[in-house]
Amino acid sequence: MKYTTNKIFASIVLAAGLAGGCKEKLDLQPYNQIVNTTAFNTASRCALALNGVYDAAQSGVYDPLNGTATSDRGYPFGAAAIEQSEMRGEDCVNIQTFYLTTYLAQYNPTTPNNVNMWKELYALINKANLSIAGFRGAGTGGVITSTVALQYEGECRFLRAMAHHELLINFCKPYSDNAGAALGVPYRDYPIDGQSAVAQAQSQPRDLVKNNYTAILADLDFAEANLPANGGAGVNTIRATKAAAIALKARVKMHMGDWTGVQTEVNKLLPTGVLPTFPTLPVSPVGGWTLTASPDGPFVDNLSLESIFSIRNDPNDNPQTNAALSRLFGSVTLGGRGLVSLSPILFNLPEWTCSDKRKTLLTADGTSAITTATKFTKKYKDYGTYSDYAPYIRYAEVLLMGAEAEARLDAGISARGLTLLNYVRNRSLNDPATEAYTAASFADKTAFIKAILAERRIEFAAEGKRWGDIHRLATDPVFGTGGIPAKMASGFVGTAAFACAGVVPPRGADAIGYSDYRFLWPIPAQERNTNPIVAQNPGY
Numbered sequence: 001m002k003y004t005t006n007k008i009f010a011s012i013v014l015a016a017g018l019a020g021g022c023k024e025k026l027d028l029q030p031y032n033q034i035v036n037t038t039a040f041n042t043a044s045r046c047a048l049a050l051n052g053v054y055d056a057a058q059s060g061v062y063d064p065l066n067g068t069a070t071s072d073r074g075y076p077f078g079a080a081a082i083e084q085s086e087m088r089g090e091d092c093v094n095i096q097t098f099y100l101t102t103y104l105a106q107y108n109p110t111t112p113n114n115v116n117m118w119k120e121l122y123a124l125i126n127k128a129n130l131s132i133a134g135f136r137g138a139g140t141g142g143v144i145t146s147t148v149a150l151q152y153e154g155e156c157r158f159l160r161a162m163a164h165h166e167l168l169i170n171f172c173k174p175y176s177d178n179a180g181a182a183l184g185v186p187y188r189d190y191p192i193d194g195q196s197a198v199a200q201a202q203s204q205p206r207d208l209v210k211n212n213y214t215a216i217l218a219d220l221d222f223a224e225a226n227l228p229a230n231g232g233a234g235v236n237t238i239r240a241t242k243a244a245a246i247a248l249k250a251r252v253k254m255h256m257g258d259w260t261g262v263q264t265e266v267n268k269l270l271p272t273g274v275l276p277t278f279p280t281l282p283v284s285p286v287g288g289w290t291l292t293a294s295p296d297g298p299f300v301d302n303l304s305l306e307s308i309f310s311i312r313n314d315p316n317d318n319p320q321t322n323a324a325l326s327r328l329f330g331s332v333t334l335g336g337r338g339l340v341s342l343s344p345i346l347f348n349l350p351e352w353t354c355s356d357k358r359k360t361l362l363t364a365d366g367t368s369a370i371t372t373a374t375k376f377t378k379k380y381k382d383y384g385t386y387s388d389y390a391p392y393i394r395y396a397e398v399l400l401m402g403a404e405a406e407a408r409l410d411a412g413i414s415a416r417g418l419t420l421l422n423y424v425r426n427r428s429l430n431d432p433a434t435e436a437y438t439a440a441s442f443a444d445k446t447a448f449i450k451a452i453l454a455e456r457r458i459e460f461a462a463e464g465k466r467w468g469d470i471h472r473l474a475t476d477p478v479f480g481t482g483g484i485p486a487k488m489a490s491g492f493v494g495t496a497a498f499a500c501a502g503v504v505p506p507r508g509a510d511a512i513g514y515s516d517y518r519f520l521w522p523i524p525a526q527e528r529n530t531n532p533i534v535a536q537n538p539g540y
Contacts, residue, residue: 040134060120082464089466180210324386331366335383
């Protein structure tokens with residue numbers, strides 16, 4: 001269906017579908033009648049409204065901005081978000097023109113991919129805010145219990161925090177730049193449901209990055225306090241839970257460089273006392289999350305105990321293949337379109353050893369969109385009905401965040417950090433007894449942290465995590481990315497370039513330094529035409 005939109009408040013049509021697997025849409029009255037009329041006057045309608053907020057996280061509308069019809073594309077946290085993030089980094093390659101603008105940093109205030117990310121993130125935020133107001137009223141009025149009202153609000157605030165953080169890492173300088181004193185985004189924690197709210201939004205400038213982070217953490221603290229430990233069988237991975245809020249807090253604090261804070265959050269999701277010895281794996285005391293025994297486990301089963309939070313997809317979510325992870329990341333050989341491949345920059349990392357099972361279980365040679373063979377991910381496997389969930393937080397990330405926090409805080413090579421790193425890496429090794437990292441594997445603390453950062457790149461390849469690391473590390477004095485790294489030329493293909501610890505062919509796309517204006521996406525012209533008080537990023 002077509003969403004009702006406005007330049008300021010974007011889309012506020014609420015949708016049904018997550019709980020039952022269908023995509024029937026709940027068409028509501030115009031925006032200024034929703035909260036006070038029928039949308040929240042029964043418990044079942046409240047549940048449908050909540051499902052609509054989750055749906056907004058997955059099936060945002062892609063508008064090519066050329067007057068043609070819009071379509072689902074997987075904004076802001078579905079397929080498009082993952083592909084956009086990978087195209088901003090160097091570990092995947094753009095094969096054709098689909099993501100060329102993002103890949104080569106040729107975006108401007110009117111290019112569709114970045115504009116749609118901004119628009120759909122704020123559409124999600126407004127749906128969350130409208131629903132929060134509705135749930136509060138429903139709780140006060142006895143339509144739902146106060147416990148349910150608080151849980152539903154916690155889920156919406158989790159999604160609101162997700163959306164604001166995604167805006168920060170794409171449109172704003174990292175927290176590390178002057179301790180968050182750079183311009184952030186307008187943090188909208190109120191529903192735009194009438195003319196007074198429109199006027200409020202039109203007079204709201206960009207806040208500071210540090211203030212945005214404070215608001216994000218407040219949302220996640222509320223979510224942690226009010227969400228259940230487990231959403232129930234078959235639901236826990238697609239509904240926000242207490243563990244998801246804690247894990248996202250750890251990620252946010254990692255972006256702030258608050259390593260003590262990261263350590264505190266991660267420890268909530270680790271067993272107390274001495275950590276178990278591999279091959280015994282840790283199990284979270286909150287929600288029972290753990291690693292799958294094999295590195296492909298989270299992608300074989302969308303509902304694995306490793307997948308703390310994912311964005312659901314099913315055949316009805318992706319009416320055309322541009323919204324499907326398997327189609328864009330998958331090779332033509334396997335039934336994909338072959339549009340986004342892996343890069344030898346990643347595949348040839350010395351840390352990604354030949355014996356690593358991820359090289360065989362999760363990658364494969366295949367034909368690209370230009371009919372030449374190259375290397376593709378196999379994480380997304382459903383080429384027929386496009387049911388692969390979009391991974392957002394896995395337990396593996398919790399462990400690696402914990403490893404990095406321990407390493408950053410320890411004066412030497414942290415034994416606890418080494419254990420956390422090895423949980424993730426060891427399950428991919430043929431012989432962990434001889435191949436596992438030990439303290440002797442590293443010359444010093446710096447080498448240890450570099451290994452953790454390399455492991456993040458290997459473990460989360462093609463999951464949309466690379467840009468977040470490039471962004472947070474841009475100004476790091478020791479591990480800094482320095483901006484957008486050099487990458488292979490757009491359209492690069494050829495299986496001969498991929499070799500364990502092999503030489504990477506010359507890059508064809510130059511690095512873009514952190515000081516270059518293209519490090520950040522521009523604020524969309526649509527936003528500034530409606531709300532001129534929102535300052536544009538320099539250079540645009």
